[in-house]
Amino acid sequence: MKGEFEKTVQHIKSQAEHTERQIKQQFEKLHRFLRDEEEATITALREEEEQKKQTMKEKLEETNRHISALSHTIKDMEEMMKASDVCFLKSFSRLLAQYHIITSKRFLPECPICKRTYFGLSGSTRFAFFGHNQACSVAQPIRSWTHDEESIPCLGTNPVKGDRRQKKERSKRAVKRIKASVDCVSSAPVILDPNTAQQYLFLSDDLTSVRKTWDKQPLPDNPERINWDFCVLGSEGFNSGTHSWDVEVKESSYWRLGVIAASNQGKGRVFFKTDVWSVDYHQYRESPGFIFRVKQDLDRVRVNLDYDRGTVSFSDPVTNTHLHTLTATFTHTLFPFFCCDFSSSLRILPVYSQ
Numbered sequence: 001m002k003g004e005f006e007k008t009v010q011h012i013k014s015q016a017e018h019t020e021r022q023i024k025q026q027f028e029k030l031h032r033f034l035r036d037e038e039e040a041t042i043t044a045l046r047e048e049e050e051q052k053k054q055t056m057k058e059k060l061e062e063t064n065r066h067i068s069a070l071s072h073t074i075k076d077m078e079e080m081m082k083a084s085d086v087c088f089l090k091s092f093s094r095l096l097a098q099y100h101i102i103t104s105k106r107f108l109p110e111c112p113i114c115k116r117t118y119f120g121l122s123g124s125t126r127f128a129f130f131g132h133n134q135a136c137s138v139a140q141p142i143r144s145w146t147h148d149e150e151s152i153p154c155l156g157t158n159p160v161k162g163d164r165r166q167k168k169e170r171s172k173r174a175v176k177r178i179k180a181s182v183d184c185v186s187s188a189p190v191i192l193d194p195n196t197a198q199q200y201l202f203l204s205d206d207l208t209s210v211r212k213t214w215d216k217q218p219l220p221d222n223p224e225r226i227n228w229d230f231c232v233l234g235s236e237g238f239n240s241g242t243h244s245w246d247v248e249v250k251e252s253s254y255w256r257l258g259v260i261a262a263s264n265q266g267k268g269r270v271f272f273k274t275d276v277w278s279v280d281y282h283q284y285r286e287s288p289g290f291i292f293r294v295k296q297d298l299d300r301v302r303v304n305l306d307y308d309r310g311t312v313s314f315s316d317p318v319t320n321t322h323l324h325t326l327t328a329t330f331t332h333t334l335f336p337f338f339c340c341d342f343s344s345s346l347r348i349l350p351v352y353s354q
Contacts, residue, residue: 004220007218007220008220008222011219011220015194018205022205022206187350187351188206188208188245188348188349188350188351189243189244189245189348189351190208190234190235190236190245190336190348191207191208191234191235191236191348192207192208192210192232192233192234192235192338192348193207193224193232193233193234193235194207194232195222195224195225196224196225196226196231196232196233196266197210197219197225197226197232198225198226198227198228198229198230198231198232199216199217199219199225199227200212200213200214200215200216200217200230201213201230201231201232201340202217203232204347207235208347208348208350209345209346209347209348210232210338210340210345210346211340211343211344211345211346212230212340212341212342212343212344212345213343214343223265224266225266226266226267226271227266227267227268228266228267228268228271229266229271229272229339230339230340230341231256231266231271231337231338231339232337232338232339233260233266233335233336233337233338234335234336234337234338236335237262237333237334237335238259238305238307238333238334238335239307239330239332239333239334240307240308241307241308242304242305242306242307242308243304243305243307244302244303244304244305245302245303245336245348245349246300246301246302246303246317246348246349247300247301247302247303247338247346247347247348247349248299248300248346248347248348248349249281249298249299249300249301249346250297250298250299250300251344251345251346251347252281252340252344252345252346253282253283253341253342253344254280254281254282254283254339254340254341254342254344255280255281255301255338255339255340255344255346256278256279256280256281256337256338256339256340257278257279257280257301257303257314257336257337257338257339257346258276258277258278258279258303258312258314258326258336258337259276259277259278259303259305259312259334259335259336259337260275260276260277260278260334260335260337261275261276261330261332261333261334261335262332262333262334262335263275263332264276272291275332276337277312277326277328278291278337279291279292279293279294279301279314279323279324280292280293280294280339281293281294281295281298292324292326294314294323294324298316298318299318300316300317300318300349301314301315301316301317301323302314302315302316302317303336305334305336307330307334310327310328310329310330311325311326311327312325312326312328313325313326
């Protein structure tokens with residue numbers, strides 16, 4: 001008995017060391033992800049800063065051009081006002097049009113003759129340069145123009161639309177970062193309890209997958225360990241609410257999934273006789289009468305537990321097909337359980353893949 005105690009103490013020490021390594025690895029992975037994200041985010045910020053600075057520089061240059069054009073136009077108007085009243089009145093309609101163009105802050109391209117930007121007046125679709133010096137007074141209507149917000153440059157254009165697009169892009173990047181952060185750490189809805197695993201089962205380091213081996217592991221026969229069927233329980237029990245988990249079963253020629261009550265000790269051949277709600281799949285054998293057997297080959301199985309309503313349902317999440325539902329009145333804490341055989345393996349899928 002003393003030897004058994006010493007073996008158990010050694011096993012507990014080994015488990016604690018292994019768990020500590022896993023914790024350090026998970027946090028190191030998370031730290032590495034955060035460092036990379038910090039660097040990528042700062043780089044994106046710098047690029048956005050340069051882009052906005054360039055945009056504002058271009059807008060400033062455009063504004064300066066328009067101011068220069070406006071100054072020339074005002075100068076030309078002052079010269080026109082020095083002419084006789086008859087000439088001025090003849091130009092009144094053009095001056096009035098200039099006023100409306102100025103107040104609406106809409107500008108036209110530069111004159112192809114004198115290379116100066118002037119305000120212009122258009123009818124429905126065309127415009128002519130006016131108020132020019134003598135060198136370009138013969139300028140004719142040169143092109144069509146439609147009066148809409150996109151085609152007519154405007155002094156003081158508000159970059160709200162651009163900001164909205166950038167906010168959208170930033171939101172998308174944030175969602176991607178959140179998904180990546182979830183991906184970099186374990187997020188399985190059920191974590192396996194290594195102290196319940198049958199001795200022929202091998203669990204992954206992150207305790208989310210189980211594989212049947214042909215080598216018996218030297219594990220202590222603690223009270224909660226299953227000693228007959230090749231099964232392992234989840235580490236957390238449920239006594240209220242709804243819970244769901246997906247299991248990858250495509251690498252298993254035999255599997256059994258469901259929930260078991262805490263009152264079931266998991267010992268001997270009577271493991272599946274009472275307080276167990278499950279379905280199974282066997283590639284080579286028929287099912288006993290008291291077990292519902294899945295006949296088709298599946299990649300995944302989803303287990304849905306509704307403790308308060310007393311239902312355990314099974315479905316294929318790939319095709320969204322219902323497989324089977326069991327009903328009962330639950331009075332004990334229920335634990336997820338997973339069984340496999342014949343060198344098969346099962347894997348509990350992360351939440352983001354469901």
